[in-house]
């Protein structure tokens with residue numbers, strides 16, 4: 001809802017979602033003063049909510065000679081320029097048509113649009129089924145005829161408000177943008193921490209808390225993509241906030257390029273938050289009549305802690321970002337051949353893997369890197385999308401038919417934004433690659449980036465990828481991008497300050513042209529794992545490969561981090577072989593599944609080496625996942641605080657609260673550990689529930705010589721007999737079963753004790769390092 005009222009002939013704008021309110025007003029000189037962002041109130045009393053200005057503060061710049069109390073530096077603002085007395089970080093650094101950097105945008109008028117205001121070039125959120133309205137406020141710099149539209153879109157059901165700006169030059173002289181943020185807002189400090197999600201390859205989105213001190217905390221990327229170093233999404237949380245309580249604000253950007261987000265604490269205890277395109281190497285000129293539009297930033301607020309905030313974002317992404325045929329649709333269980341084969345495969349090998357996968361219940365076969373050109377390692381072939389006939393002699397169409405016969409859908413890997421210098425594409429068109437004349441190129445993974453600023457390159461990619469997609473029955477694409485950009489330069493651009501942004505616009509153009517006409521294809525984007533996990537790509541690709549790290553213990557950190565900002569329906573998660581290729585850690589098969597089922601499940605291993613009993617286990621895992629897939633992918637997700645440093649608990653609650661699934665993970669065992677409490681939150685307190693451990697197997701190999709305690713005879717733990725037994729037999733893990741009220745579960749129930757070195761019986765929980773269990777909670781049938 002957008003409500004406009006007037007006091008002393010000044011407009012007051014109130015934007016309301018289901019549970020939040022956002023208020024600002026036009027000041028007497030036409031600036032936009034931020035008044036309130038928080039829980040929805042019955043009365044937004046300005047007398048109480050506005051900051052008072054009754055005393056002149058020394059050394060400040062007075063905006064108007066008749067009004068010594070009006071100093072822009074003291075105001076909480078919705079936007080600010082440069083050179084008029086506000087010395088905080090400015091959302092706009094523009095060389096104005098008069099040649100100065102001074103800008104002062106003053107309210108001119110406003111209008112309300114039904115739904116969203118789409119953009120021609122950038123992906124934006126869309127209306128969907130629920131109530132959405134947009135407020136457009138037009139500001140003008142009176143001295144230079146430069147206009148700025150601020151767009152606020154209110155997504156009622158998701159408690160999200162988005163913001164973006166459009167700058168238009170009406171002056172006959174050009175202007176140059178050096179920085180133009182998508183949003184700016186000043187919030188009163190609540191001892192905030194800024195929370196960012198950072199990392200690198202195979203260790204993406206680890207949560208980091210930065211207490212705000214005077215000055216700025218900055219979250220930014222300059223790699224050319226949104227990056228695995230700093231995800232564009234970040235949070236501000238009051239000092240007392242935790243998973244289920246306290247004030248938490250969330251911010252994110254619908255953009256896949258260089259971003260910057262910052263929180264700056266001023267001496268007046270105001271926190272300025274800005275978010276937008278990173279000004280790093282950015283410069284954009286507008287001539288008379290031209291406009292520049294920023295990507296859309298999104299913000300949310302919850303008074304119920306981090307979980308409330310993330311649930312708002314999850315709802316928003318599932319309903320207003322993910323679009324097309326895959327919106328709300330359950331994702332298929334896939335097998336990906338990468339960790340099984342790398343580049344060494346042929347059709348026979350692939351079909352064998354496919355047959356084995358089908359028997360276990362897999363639905364989609366994904367052929368990863370290595371199927372085209374001379375791509376037998378990562379030194380050659382990128383760019384040449386013609387099938388390698390040595391590996392697939394009868395081509396992709398034939399291969400897809402064979403899969404179809406087996407009852408499997410077919411998915412294919414591409415890395416279309418890249419080229420190896422050792423490729424036909426590069427030999428024929430060296431000018432397609434991003435290189436800087438006179439400087440030697442730096443390579444990443446032996447490859448160069450293609451110049452997406454060049455329309456011919458975009459056409460080449462669209463044509464070559466589309467031909468492949470139309471040649472075979474392909475229902476899934478993994479779109480990879482495996483290096484950062486260096487020597488950024490395009491001969492197609494007059495102003496190289498446009499490069500990074502034009503690259504991303506080029507990417508969006510390509511994705512629209514390839515996948516727009518093929519809406520049945522499920523696109524999973526990837527960038528060496530989660531190097532480009534952002535809302536921009538989610539507008540095209542309903543799921544993203546979260547990390548090249550498939551070790552479940554690492555994934556607990558990665559997926560926990562991602563879950564603050566993105567729903568599980570968007571997170572690709574695979575079960576792989578041990579020892580894990582990234583960490584050499586050995587984890588139980590049960591834990592690999594128990595972690596991966598919180599996301600879009602896949603397997604990425606050579607099934608040939610599985611023992612009969614492991615196959616049984618996987619078959620049961622997939623059947624279990626399919627049974628609860630909707631809850632895992634679209635249920636209400638919460639991170640549960642366990643009070644123990646060696647535990648992680650995740651939970652998904654079905655919409656009508658009739659059932660939930662929870663994963664309880666032990667990252668390391670500790671000796672003689674105190675009892676574990678299992679909490680399930682958000683159930684119906686009046687109903688009774690049946691809670692039961694998902695049955696799973698414990699492989700005998702794991703217990704080494706300890707098996708002597710449960711066997712009547714002594715056997716060599718490394719001997720033939722036990723190795724044989726391990727292939728065919730496994731111990732059932734402890735299954736607990738309780739009938740408990742929803743309110744009791746909210747408080748938590750004690751689980752059986754863990755193994756403590758004394759003795760074992762079937763009621764003992766055998767977790768050890770990296771052990772875990774899943775529990776299914778179902779409402780008892782009501783009479």
Ligand code: GLA
Nearest residue numbers: 338368369526527528529548
């Ligand atoms: C990247 C991806 C992997 C795999 C390889 C193939 O590293 O993240 O999943 O597709 O490329 O080369």
